[in-house]
Amino acid sequence: MTDFAILDSLQTRGHDRLLIGGDWQDASDGATIDVLDPSSGEPVATIPSGSASDAMAAVEAAAAVADEWAATSPRHRSDILRRSYELMTERLDDLAALIVLEMGKTFAESKGEIAYAAEFFRWYSEEAVRNIGSLSIAPNGDKRIIAIGQPIGVSLLITPWNFPAAMATRKIGPAVAAGCTMILKPASDTPLTALAVGSLLEEAGLPPGVLNVLPSKRSSEVVPAMLGDDRVRLLSFTGSTEVGRTLLAQAAERVVKCSMELGGNAPFLVFDDADIDAAVEGAMIAKMRNGGQSCIAANRFFVHAPVVDRFSSVFAAAMAAVQVGPGMEPGVGLGPLINKGAQDDMSESVEMATDAGSDVLTGGHSPNRPGFFFEPTVLGNVTADSSVLGREIFGPVAPLVTFATEEEAIAMANDTVHGLAAYLFSSDLSRGLRVAEALESGMVGVNRGLISDPAAPFGGVKESGVGREGAHEGMLEFLETKYIAADW
DSSP states (O other), X not given: OOOSHHHHHHHHHTOSSEEETTEEEOXXXXXXXXEEETTTTEEEEEEEOOOHHHHHHHHHHHHHTHHHHHTSOHHHHHHHHHHHHHHHHHTHHHHHHHHHHHHOOOHHHHHHHHHHHHHHHHHHHHHTTOOOOEEEEOTTSSOEEEEEEEEOOEEEEEOOSSSTTHHHHHHHHHHHHHTOOEEEEOOTTSHHHHHHHHHHHHHTTOOTTXXXXXXXXXXXXXXXXXXXXXXXXXXXXXXXXXXHHHHHHHHHTTTOEEEEEOXXXXXXXXXXXXXXXXXXXXXXXXXXXXXXXXXXSEEEEEEEGGXXXXXXXXXXXXXXXXXXXXXXXXXXXXXXXXXXXXXXHHHHHHHHHHHTTOEEEEOOSOOSSSSSOOOOEEEESOXXXXXXXXXXXOSXXXXXXEESSHHHHHHHHTOSSOOSEEEEEOSOXXXXXXXXXXXXXXXXXXSOSOOOOTTSOBOOSGGGEESOBSHHHHHHTTXXXXXXXXXX
């Protein structure tokens, strides 16, 4: 098994600092961030924390090369992305170990994330040459309508801590493919992976200034400064709905285009005709991927009354069998949560449900050990009006609610301001598709617990976001459509 040598490599090469205009540098005022290992709570690295001045330098660097980069050939951009994919794949174990170190997920899951993250580079290496416009004849027949896609320009990319590699490549890939320059601001909990990705792209041949990486604990200073600059034309953000609302308001001041993937509260529906073993397998994936720390994690389990006892029993047994521990230990299926606040939120969710009369079928506590761990937990007899169902449970806690009819299940599933992902299990394809259409969600898994795919449009409805990432639509977010009126 690999060790954490990649961190030593970053430090030796000086690539554990801000990347601005091709230079790796300290923060202008010397401020720093301590990166913690969630399995112990101990610091593992100290890196610079960018200031508003550093943010402006990053915008300047991106703007300085924007025209030149936009003019490069699609094939050239494609080749850089393809090389980035190859390098990321070659270094999969080392990059995965870095995720374990600063984020805490298991080594197996971290390897899965790096493989997934690399696929965005491969996908957009293929999409880079497919910025295809259109030519049509005006209805009156005497004019031509030409539509082309042009790079939107300097883009601000803000990524979360839960998928520090994949959320970065899902934004960087289409930006590079479209011909945009960018500033990546990773979450301050997990900046090391973003810096490693920046270093890798540099090695793959991405020119200086096209990608600038700005770790910072001072989001309230650096983000408004960049959004207030006339040269920044796009904000791509993944994070909570609460922060998304604030950023939308700030972006509105200059009418900056926004692409946002925000919070979720995904329902998981199990009908009486479902294959229960398959439903539990899907539930384990949908709930426990990344320990439940995912915007598309199943948060509310609605189970048809005739099968609720069997599903509850099998699901609780599967959750109880998950081994908890540091992500690099063999056999571990659940690592720590990201920090103490997340751990406390799980305890609060369990207390909220049990105070309202719910039962703890398994788990329910933080184990007595260092780090930010919490047991896989299933809550039974949760009522439809329980306040715990209104939370985005970002961790390994699964509340179960019983329903009597299909219509009731749909109504309860849609009773949320969020609409990112949803899941349902039924052996009746007609029912599955009918319910999928009725669910107010941007993505629905029918008899599937895993729905993420670089080739699929990822995004939500209602307060879960605007725009789409992945697929061809992801590149379109970084392009402006220009209409050219012509006659010949």
